[in-house]
Amino acid sequence: xxxxIRVTIWNENRHETREERVRAIYPQGxxxxxxxxxxxxxVIRTATMDxxxxxxxxDVLDATDVLVWWGHIGHRDLSExxxxxxxxxxxxxxxxxxxxxxxxxxxxxxxxxxxxxxxxRDVAEKERLWVTAPAHPIVAGIGPYFELPHExxxxxxxxxxxxxxxxxxxxxxxxxxxxxxxxxxxGMGKIFYFQPGHQLYPTYYDSNVRRVISNxxxxxxxxxxxxxxxxxxxxxxxxxxxxxx
Amino acid sequence: xxxxIRVTIWNENRHETREERVRAIYPQGxxxxxxxxxxxxxVIRTATMDxxxxxxxxDVLDATDVLVWWGHIGHRDLSExxxxxxxxxxxxxxxxxxxxxxxxxxxxxxxxxxxxxxxxRDVAEKERLWVTAPAHPIVAGIGPYFELPHExxxxxxxxxxxxxxxxxxxxxxxxxxxxxxxxxxxGMGKIFYFQPGHQLYPTYYDSNVRRVISNxxxxxxxxxxxxxxxxxxxxxxxxxxxxxx
Amino acid sequence: xxxxIRVTIWNENRHETREERVRAIYPQGxxxxxxxxxxxxxVIRTATMDxxxxxxxxDVLDATDVLVWWGHIGHRDLSExxxxxxxxxxxxxxxxxxxxxxxxxxxxxxxxxxxxxxxxRDVAEKERLWVTAPAHPIVAGIGPYFELPHExxxxxxxxxxxxxxxxxxxxxxxxxxxxxxxxxxxGMGKIFYFQPGHQLYPTYYDSNVRRVISNxxxxxxxxxxxxxxxxxxxxxxxxxxxxxx
Amino acid sequence: xxxxIRVTIWNENRHETREERVRAIYPQGxxxxxxxxxxxxxVIRTATMDxxxxxxxxDVLDATDVLVWWGHIGHRDLSExxxxxxxxxxxxxxxxxxxxxxxxxxxxxxxxxxxxxxxxRDVAEKERLWVTAPAHPIVAGIGPYFELPHExxxxxxxxxxxxxxxxxxxxxxxxxxxxxxxxxxxGMGKIFYFQPGHQLYPTYYDSNVRRVISNxxxxxxxxxxxxxxxxxxxxxxxxxxxxxx
Numbered sequence: 001x002x003x004x005i006r007v008t009i010w011n012e013n014r015h016e017t018r019e020e021r022v023r024a025i026y027p028q029g030x031x032x033x034x035x036x037x038x039x040x041x042x043v044i045r046t047a048t049m050d051x052x053x054x055x056x057x058x059d060v061l062d063a064t065d066v067l068v069w070w071g072h073i074g075h076r077d078l079s080e081x082x083x084x085x086x087x088x089x090x091x092x093x094x095x096x097x098x099x100x101x102x103x104x105x106x107x108x109x110x111x112x113x114x115x116x117x118x119x120x121r122d123v124a125e126k127e128r129l130w131v132t133a134p135a136h137p138i139v140a141g142i143g144p145y146f147e148l149p150h151e152x153x154x155x156x157x158x159x160x161x162x163x164x165x166x167x168x169x170x171x172x173x174x175x176x177x178x179x180x181x182x183x184x185x186x187g188m189g190k191i192f193y194f195q196p197g198h199q200l201y202p203t204y205y206d207s208n209v210r211r212v213i214s215n216x217x218x219x220x221x222x223x224x225x226x227x228x229x230x231x232x233x234x235x236x237x238x239x240x241x242x243x244x245x
Numbered sequence: 246x247x248x249x250i251r252v253t254i255w256n257e258n259r260h261e262t263r264e265e266r267v268r269a270i271y272p273q274g275x276x277x278x279x280x281x282x283x284x285x286x287x288v289i290r291t292a293t294m295d296x297x298x299x300x301x302x303x304d305v306l307d308a309t310d311v312l313v314w315w316g317h318i319g320h321r322d323l324s325e326x327x328x329x330x331x332x333x334x335x336x337x338x339x340x341x342x343x344x345x346x347x348x349x350x351x352x353x354x355x356x357x358x359x360x361x362x363x364x365x366r367d368v369a370e371k372e373r374l375w376v377t378a379p380a381h382p383i384v385a386g387i388g389p390y391f392e393l394p395h396e397x398x399x400x401x402x403x404x405x406x407x408x409x410x411x412x413x414x415x416x417x418x419x420x421x422x423x424x425x426x427x428x429x430x431x432g433m434g435k436i437f438y439f440q441p442g443h444q445l446y447p448t449y450y451d452s453n454v455r456r457v458i459s460n461x462x463x464x465x466x467x468x469x470x471x472x473x474x475x476x477x478x479x480x481x482x483x484x485x486x487x488x489x490x
Numbered sequence: 491x492x493x494x495i496r497v498t499i500w501n502e503n504r505h506e507t508r509e510e511r512v513r514a515i516y517p518q519g520x521x522x523x524x525x526x527x528x529x530x531x532x533v534i535r536t537a538t539m540d541x542x543x544x545x546x547x548x549d550v551l552d553a554t555d556v557l558v559w560w561g562h563i564g565h566r567d568l569s570e571x572x573x574x575x576x577x578x579x580x581x582x583x584x585x586x587x588x589x590x591x592x593x594x595x596x597x598x599x600x601x602x603x604x605x606x607x608x609x610x611r612d613v614a615e616k617e618r619l620w621v622t623a624p625a626h627p628i629v630a631g632i633g634p635y636f637e638l639p640h641e642x643x644x645x646x647x648x649x650x651x652x653x654x655x656x657x658x659x660x661x662x663x664x665x666x667x668x669x670x671x672x673x674x675x676x677g678m679g680k681i682f683y684f685q686p687g688h689q690l691y692p693t694y695y696d697s698n699v700r701r702v703i704s705n706x707x708x709x710x711x712x713x714x715x716x717x718x719x720x721x722x723x724x725x726x727x728x729x730x731x732x733x734x735x
Numbered sequence: 736x737x738x739x740i741r742v743t744i745w746n747e748n749r750h751e752t753r754e755e756r757v758r759a760i761y762p763q764g765x766x767x768x769x770x771x772x773x774x775x776x777x778v779i780r781t782a783t784m785d786x787x788x789x790x791x792x793x794d795v796l797d798a799t800d801v802l803v804w805w806g807h808i809g810h811r812d813l814s815e816x817x818x819x820x821x822x823x824x825x826x827x828x829x830x831x832x833x834x835x836x837x838x839x840x841x842x843x844x845x846x847x848x849x850x851x852x853x854x855x856r857d858v859a860e861k862e863r864l865w866v867t868a869p870a871h872p873i874v875a876g877i878g879p880y881f882e883l884p885h886e887x888x889x890x891x892x893x894x895x896x897x898x899x900x901x902x903x904x905x906x907x908x909x910x911x912x913x914x915x916x917x918x919x920x921x922g923m924g925k926i927f928y929f930q931p932g933h934q935l936y937p938t939y940y941d942s943n944v945r946r947v948i949s950n951x952x953x954x955x956x957x958x959x960x961x962x963x964x965x966x967x968x969x970x971x972x973x974x975x976x977x978x979x980x
Contacts, residue, residue: 091360091404093870113358113406114431115336117476125485128972130646130667131963135828135923140958144647153481156620156659157473157634159336159432161358161406164899169646169659169667173973175482177620177661186359187404188870223875228402228866231362237420237863238908242369242395338625373727375891375912376718380583380678385713389892401865401904402879409654414891414904414912418728422865422906433625468630473621482618483663581850581894603848603896604921605826607966614977640977647963649826649922651848651896665972676849677894718892721852727910732859732885 004041005221008064009034010055012074013048015199022199030070030197030204037210040218049074054082061085066095066217070197071105078106087111091187095220097213100197103158108193111186112160118178119155122198125173127151129180129196129208133167138181138192138215146208152198154178160193168212170195181212188223192216249286250466253309254279255300257319258293260444267444275315275442275449282455285463294319299327306330311340311462315442316350323351332356336432340465342458345442348403353438356431357405363423364400367443370418372396374425374441374453378412383426383437383460391453397443399423405438413457415440426457428464433473435465494531495711498554499524500545502564503538505689512689520560520687520694527700530708539564544572551575556585556707560687561595568596577601581677585710587703590687593648598683601676602650608668609645612688615663617641619670619686619698623657628671628682628705636698642688644668650683658702660685671702673709678718680710739776740956743799744769745790747809748783750934757934765805765932765939772945775953784809789817796820801830801952805932806840813841822846826922830955832948835932838893843928846921847895853913854890857933860908862886864915864931864943868902873916873927873950881943887933889913895928903947905930916947918954923963925955 011031015022026033031046038044045063047055049071061067067086071078083106090096090111098108103116130145155176161184168181180195194212196203203209256276260267271278276291283289290308292300294316306312312331316323328351335341335356343353348361375390400421406429413426425440439457441448448454501521505512516523521536528534535553537545539561551557557576561568573596580586580601588598593606620635645666651674658671670685684702686693693699746766750757761768766781773779780798782790784806796802802821806813818841825831825846833843838851865880890911896919903916915930929947931938938944 087358111358113332113356115476119474119477119479121479121481123481123485125481128665132646132648132667132669133652133920134647134960134963135920135925135958137958140960143961144964155479156622157475157624158622159475161429161431162409162623162655164407165652166656171661171665171667173481173483173485175618175661177622177659177667179622184406185868185870186406190870223870223872225869225875226878228869229364229879230402230404231360232364234364234366234400236366236368236370236398236418238418240368240370240418242371242418373910377891377893377912377914378675378897379715379718379892380675380680380713382713385715388716389719401867402869403867407868407900410897411901416906416910416912420863420906422867422904422912424867430623430625435625468625468627470624470630471633473624474634577848601848603822603846605966609964609967609969611969611971613971613975615971615975616977643971645969647965649965651919651921652899654897663971663973663975663977674896676896719854720892720894721850722854724854724856724890726856726858726860726888726908728908730858730860730908732861732908 004043005217006063006065007042007044007068007217008060009044009046009068010070011046011048012071013050014074015072025200025202030199033204034068034213037204038214038217040214042217049077054079056082056086061089064094065222066097066220068097068099068213069102069105069107070099072101072199075105083107083110090189090191093188093222095189095217095222096191097216097220098191098193100195103193111191114161115159118158119176121153121174123174124150124201125153127196128171129168130171131167132169133165136165136167137219138167138212140215141211142208148196148203148206150201151196151203154195190220192220249288250462251308251310252287252289252313252462253305254289254291254313255315256291256293257316258295259319260317270445270447275444278449279313279458282449283459283462285459287462294322299324301327301331306334309339310467311342311465313342313344313458314347314350314352315344317346317444320350328352328355335434335436338433338467340434340462340467341436342461342465343436343438345440348438356436359406360404363403364421366398366419368419369395369446370398372441373416374413375416376412377414378410381410381412382464383412383457385460386456387453393441393448393451395446396441396448399440433467437461437465494533495707496553496555497532497534497558497707498550499534499536499558500560501536501538502561503540504564505562515690515692520689523694524558524703527694528704528707530704532707539567544569546572546576551579554584555712556587556710558587558589558703559592559595559597560589562591562689565595573597573600580679580681583678583712585679585707585712586681587706587710588681588683590685593683601681604651605649608648609666611643611664613664614640614691615643617686618661619658620661621657622659623655626655626657627709628657628702630705631701632698638686638693638696640691641686641693644685678712682706682710739778740952741798741800742777742779742803742952743795744779744781744803745805746781746783747806748785749809750807760935760937765934768939769803769948772939773949773952775949777952784812789814791817791821796824799829800957801832801955803832803834803948804837804840804842805834807836807934810840818842818845825924825926828923828957830924830952830957831926832951832955833926833928835930838928846926849896850894853893854911856888856909858909859885859936860888862931863906864903865906866902867904868900871900871902872954873902873947875950876946877943883931883938883941885936886931886938889930923957927951927955
């Protein structure tokens with residue numbers, strides 16, 4: 001694992017270009033704030049939805065080990081073809097870090113197989129994220145919990161398949177709980193869903209949030225392995241008592 | 246749980262109607278053999294792909310607690326709309342028993358989010374299914390293992406998300422292993438994937454296979470509960486230190 | 491599953507017999523309140539620590555399908571032999587419902603293999619328990635959440651192995667979260683840990699708490715199955731290419 | 736993770752010192768063959784049961800990030816105190832790689848909470864280990880399967896709690912299957928159980944086995960993190976509507 005991890009941070013980049021108050025918080029876009037804030041042996045590229053091929057032509061995906069995704073009001077505009085391609089890449093080994101409202105993005109929903117629905121409330125309330133899997137590398141260096149003074153509430157029931165691990169569990173001032181940091185595996189690919197990051201709060205400048213995302217990228221990098229045999233008929237490896245047809 | 250479970254057994258019914266040697270084994274169709282073989286407090290209905298609305302109009306789904314599915318060469322002919330509808334019903338609580346080649350059916354793939362690919366070999370070899378979760382109700386009454394003298398080999402790697410439980414693990418004479426009985430939960434719905442059942446072997450007359458399917462139907466019946474709140478903004482349940490917008 | 495489930499409710503019965511304010515809440519003991527409050531096709535017996543053989547002689551365990559456990563200040567007084575016996579019974583199929591401070595009981599700790607440590611605070615704060623596995627039979631009939639006006643806070647990190655399912659997640663007024671309802675399997679036995687139930691609050695009179703416990707007893711009842719082969723050398727089931735020794 | 740991982744390979748070292756035919760295979764002991772065969776940024780030490788304090792005094796454990804364990808006929812001779820100490824260290828973050836017959840070792844059993852029983856047969860039969868979690872770093876560089884020409888059969892039902900992941904599933908010539916490579920988390924510690932390695936076969940010279948053990952050591956190394964709060968009463972983090980006592 002001595003090679004640099006090639007990270008692509010994809011952002012729909014719509015709130016920032018349309019709303020002054022969002023631009024005031026994220027003048028270089030959410031993707032810019034994340035790119036600046038993560039640290040590790042990473043080669044980082046950013047991509048946005050208004051670029052050619054919605055920012056993710058084949059050659060960019062070819063050169064991506066881990067894809068970070070932020071989407072919200074643009075979910076519907078993502079082409080079905082690109083959604084299929086991203087989901088397929090994850091199954092083939094590309095890591096995916098799905099941030100905040102990306103729970104409703106097309107690639108994430110395809111990979112979950114559920115509605116990914118949840119409760120929400122955007123009143124700038126406090127969230128406290130508790131570590132519920134302290135042995136996991138995604139929370140390396142993180143204390144027993146960390147706080148975000150203002151976040152959008154996302155609340156249970158969160159309609160996802162049972163995660164491999166619930167690394168962080170969120171407490172919200174208004175009375176809700178949420179599985180705020182969850183890992184999944186799909187095929188050869190690792191997925192981390194991370195709830196914080198509403199566009200109206202400076203969440204991606206928070207040092208704990210940045211550390212979690214950095215850790216998650218390291219965790220989600222593809223494992224190097226021989227290609228698997230797949231979807232094909234194979235001869236017997238042992239002598240059989242029956243006659244083949 | 247004192248009410249009868251309403252079971253719909255859906256079968257594409259193509260091999261039986263097109264191939265003499267399959268019809269010889271399953272003269273009433275695979276659906277007929279299953280309907281005859283399961284036992285419990287069930288109200289059983291069968292449905293096939295050539296019936297109106299491919300056998301599953303809304304009113305049939307409305308009256309189905311658990312759907313048993315067998316498909317193979319007809320996967321592609323299932324309408325996208327029906328595939329979506331069945332997957333949505335499962336998320337809302339309808340149980341699904343996906344049999345054999347149904348690992349590649351549209352509803353199952355939508356619910357898994359993976360390729361559902363695997364290795365296969367059809368040479369009538371022996372399979373021995375070992376119980377690997379003996380506390381599970383799906384293997385009530387089943388010994389440490391049971392054997393099928395002739396089955397199609399399905400082998401790992403089986404590209405599914407990590408199951409909730411691997412209830413049965415298959416050993417194949419030709420040298421392969423398979424997670425032959427797996428449980429999943431998607432939303433309010435329970436899913437059991439069960440590998441045996443190639444059309445050329447009399448698998449659905451086997452008493453252990455019939456018992457497993459009967460147990461699985463009991464396990465997958467919907468839990469009666471109040472509707473969940475979903476996908477909506479909700480007011481705070483507690484006083485907040487911030488002002489809402 | 492048409493036979494009645496034989497339930498034994500075991501309680502150390504110390505707070506009730508030593509503290510007036512606890513006796514005022516639970517005049518028949520916590521065991522009495524639970525026995526009165528659960529409903530189902532149950533044959534219920536209660537047992538307490540000051541009875542002969544600490545309330546659980548072999549013949550009582552022989553006649554127990556599901557054991558409900560409440561302990562706190564008496565944990566250390568439970569004999570090592572009885573702790574071993576109860577843990578062994580669970581592995582052989584007896585269900586266990588471990589309530590509240592029983593997270594630190596000897597049988598539960600033996601079955602978990604971890605410290606079972608947690609954070610706590612007893613200031614009568616409000617708890618809201620959110621359903622995080624709505625398809626699970628343990629929350630049949632329970633709404634999206636339920637509230638307890640006064641409970642002891644138990645908070646993460648709760649040092650348990652990853653549960654099979656986290657059925658309920660607790661939100662506490664003072665800022666903590668907890669995996670308040672968790673399922674585990676050990677051998678042939680099913681275990682449910684349920685956090686509510688401090689001796690100073692009338693928790694076991696709450697209708698939701700009673701329903702959850704009733705559901706859990708139904709879920710944890712042993713699956714009837716042939717005895718498994720165990721811990722022994724077995725002959726080959728297939729012809730071998732090697733010579734045995 | 737740029738620091739070297741401090742690995743201690745512990746071996747009871749009894750077969751090798753007592754049986755000529757085992758010494759012929761492992762002249763430097765099983766621990767010696769493993770020490771020689773693993774590769775990575777490791778600082779390796781070996782320890783055996785006949786050394787002072789059974790090879791694991793406090794200062795050795797203090798200097799161990801990952802402990803590799805091989806035991807069989809000496810299980811009973813391990814002191815209860817050392818068994819407790821090793822299990823406690825794992826819960827505090829030390830990685831544990833439990834090899835072959837170590838499924839019955841005192842530390843492993845304490846950490847599992849189950850009987851860890853299984854079926855076995857020692858007739859030098861062939862085992863084929865299939866990768867059933869290809870995204871896991873423990874099988875980096877490993878093909879779809881690998882074979883061992885001669886191994887002791889270990890067969891299901893293996894009485895362990897549901898593993899976090901079943902990374903490798905074994906097929907045995909004599910008709911059995913086994914969860915041959917399993918991961919667990921206990922507290923802050925990661926555990927890998929790996930079935931191959933009977934003393935009569937040169938398993939620890941196999942390149943795939945060595946690679947899996949090397950990968951597992953990297954995976955099990957402790958995550959660096961602030962100490963967790965544990966087992967104590969904590970003040971409220973939020974204002975309460977009730978009065979504390």
